[in-house]
Amino acid sequence: MAQSTRPKSLFEKVWDAHVVEPEGANSPAVLYIDLHLVHEVTSPQAFSELEARGLKVRRPDRTFATLDHSIPTLRPDAQGNRPYVTKQAEIQVHTLEQNAAKNGVRLFGYDAENRGVVHVIGPEMGLTQPGYTVVCGDSHTSTHGAFGCIAFGIGTSEVGHVLATQCLAQRKPKTMRITIDGKLQPGVTGKDVALTVIATLGFSGGTGYALEYAGPVIEALDMEGRMTVCNLSIEAGARCGMIAPDQKTVDWLRGRQYVPQGEAYDAAAAEWLKLKSDDGATFDKEIRIDGSAIEPMATWGTSPDQGAPIVKGVPVAANEDEERALKYMHFTGGEKREVEKVDVVFIGSCTNGRMADLRAAAEIFKGRKVAEGVRALVVPGSEWVRVEAEKEGLDKIFTEAGAEWRLPGCSMCIAMNGDFVLPGQLAVSTSNRNFEGRQGPGSRTVLASPATAAASAIAGHVADPRQFMALEEA
Amino acid sequence: MSNQEPVNSFSSRIVVLPEANIDTDQIIPARFLTTTTKAGLGKVAFNDWRYNADGSNKDFILNTIDPTEHRVLVAGNNLGCGSSREHAPWALMDYGFKAVISTEIADIFKSNSLKNGLVPIVVDQPTYDKLLKNPQQRVTVDLEKCALTLEDGTVFTFQVEEFARQCLLEGVDAMGWLQKRLPQIEAYEQSHGKAA
Known part of the structure; x- marks a missing residue:
């Protein structure tokens, strides 16, 4: 048969x-x-x-x-x-x-x-x-x-x-494909894509679904950016989010400690490249997002879906939950993000603690100083990341800018190891959750990309990173 | 986990926390996760909603009710979102809860609750509204019939994944069920090149 x-x-x-x-x-x-x-x-x-x-x-x-x-x-x-x-x-x-x-x-x-x-x-x-x-x-x-x-x-x-x-x-979950069309503008990262997806789906929009991310924007992301996107699937309620392997995946994994080596790797890779949704595959739900319209994002509330492009400022509360969130954050609907004075900047976590993330932050820190009164903490995601970053001199860039360079760990993302944000302080964080008190009792968290977090550390307030970037027109 | 008390029918007063998106960091803040046991987490359930920094009580409903009288927590939409920590249902159960009700309950929290005998009940908006209208009411949860009966006599039929429901009714867990399938698991490993 x-x-x-x-x-x-x-x-x-x-x-x-x-x-x-x-x-x-x-x-x-x-x-x-x-x-x-x-x-x-x-x-x-x-x-x-x-x-x-x-x-x-x-x-x-x-x-x-x-x-x-x-x-x-x-x-x-x-x-x-x-x-x-x-x-x-x-x-x-x-x-x-x-x-x-x-x-x-x-x-x-x-x-x-x-x-x-x-x-x-x-x-x-x-x-x-x-x-x-x-x-x-x-x-x-x-x-x-x-x-x-x-x-x-x-x-x-x-x-x-x-x-x-x-x-x-x-039990097998339902499936949802999220296709992100177009091309990202310069200065927009995987984190901004993820925060846009979550804001679009809502905090529970993915509950009960396995997500597949597809489309030209996802294909153009590097593996670190793809990991950031999949990492945040749970913040839309989805337990799992996935992306089809392609040549980038194969090139990224080649030679790593636990993968097959030599010819065996090529044989494995040939199988991996078959892992993609067939033409005509059906999903329980499909949504499309215009990737060209995505801008650097920052959350303004107390759940990860409460995010918006930085340039658009803080939205006016549309319901009681949003009012409660703005009250907790001490933000006012309609205000510019630049009025939000930052106390702490955290760069790290399973969301954004990889080499590409640290490089993006370092580009902004280089030759600049963390604003007075801001505590900036850079925590590599692993020993390997720490060693690589130190080889590239990124640690020097961070410490010369006035940031702390730590040993790897979850650190201030979950704030259970002694690294935490003080009550009432505002943190711009590359982590994954801006819940009330997540980074310490009474802490207020703005989620953003490593570039935005670094820019906010330099500016001393929530800042669009593009002002610190030498952007080439693509 | 094994041979826990079978869950079937019980009646209790409700307690209402109407906030939406109560995440597991609210149910039990991460700094209490350094424990290596499940015991005693009820005293830190909703810790930062219950206590001031100096340890004194805040004006919060879980400080004023008798937990033995209020075994059903009714919460706003999307209860239990966020982290996968099973400490959240452990803390709620140690506090005294036997069921949680919301218009939507996050996947991992729901799965974790079912494995510990905390019955997660997803209700429709009209039922939720009736619960909120009388936040002191007594309800009956019948897992055998999947029936939630409100004080005004309204009966709402809820859905629970059938396997999990049987496990709760019988007081058994999935570990034993999976262990019985070890021969099939070994055969799968052999035929898929995954043997040790």
Whole structure:
């Protein structure tokens, strides 16, 4: 019997290849997981559950752990003591070290040259490969979708399921294709694309869907930009967002530590390039966005969909939720963004802590000074990023401008390691969430691209980065 | 996770937080996630809405109600958005909640809630409006019948993913169900070149 020739979407192709047992009316599908990434915060209770049931990690070869959320980004003292925010944070780190050792799981710990933010190091080492299913107890796992993976965040119970069986019980989500037409204007980045998508879909517009990003703007983005776009899928409610692999994907991954090498790589790459939505594939929903109209974005409220082009200023509240958000932010509808005095600038995170992000920030910092009264923190996404950035001299550019250069970690994005924004302070942040108090109790967050964050650090207020760029007409 | 108390029918007063988009950072701020257990998180549920920086109470409803009398949380649209932290349902359940109701509930939070016996109920706007109109009312949640009964007698039939519903009714979890499928999982690994 010939296989069905019904055109399939990228999502369906990867999903179908991982179904161990199909779903029925009363039971979900058993979905095989190729790569399970683990960090210290959402794993301890899952390891305890395994232990309580007398189980071990079933596939330690498909399980990789790192330390990123609770770890200090300040250097250890002369005796090697690390400045943990609390004893409990240190215990949590040691708990993962012990759980990894007991189960034979590779941990990229303090001694590893690849330690870093989980969604930065997965792709960087080539652990993330096109066509994989990737999960992690972290909602920004969608990042790995930039490589044509079905990648999504799971809770701690599900972390336990994957540790024990390498599978998850899952219902197939609906699919949505977001096509971004046209061509980005100079000075507009992947982050601005993502914030535009979220503002278009709304905070829950993607709930229940797996997203596929497509179109000329996505094709023209570099891999870092694509990771930023996929990373923020969850901020529109979608657990997973993906992009078809292309030659850029293949070139980016070639030679990385965990991918096949030599001829085997070319054979793998040939398969990866087949992973795209067929002509005529159908989606439960399709939307199109004019990429040529996207401008540098900044959020003005307390959810990631409350964002607008910087040049348009703060919108007038359209409902009670927006009024509440503006009140929390101390912003007034109709005002220019330039009146928003900035206290803190944070550049880093799984959203924007990669080399391309740091280079974009450094271009603006170079030869300039952080405005008086602004604290700027630059936190590389991984040890590899830190070393590369230092080789290129980016760290010098940051510190000469007056910014702090830290060790890799999630840092001020989730603010659980001692790096936080003080009550009432306004932060321009390249991270992913501007929720009330996300960066510390009472903190106010404006989400933006690395270029915009750097420009805001220099200007001392929320600023359009294009004024600091030598833009070439494309 | 295993052999948890079966969930079926219960009646309780509601407590209403009408704000939309209550994210999991509000339900439990990240700085409390350094714990390595699930226990005792109820005292930091909605921490920054409940307490001032000096630890004193804010004027907030979760500080004034008796949690044993109010086991159903009714919240604005898109409850539980944001982070995947399962600490959010752990904290709500440790506080005393057994069900959450909203017009929309975020995917990962919903999945996490179901795995812990916190019943996530998505209602339509008219039902939500009736709940808000009488924010002290007693409701009945019947998971067997998927029925939410309001004080005025209105019955709303809600949907829960069938497998998760059966797990809750029987007090079993998906881990055991997946483990029973290890032979199929091994066969898949063999036939797809994924064996260890």
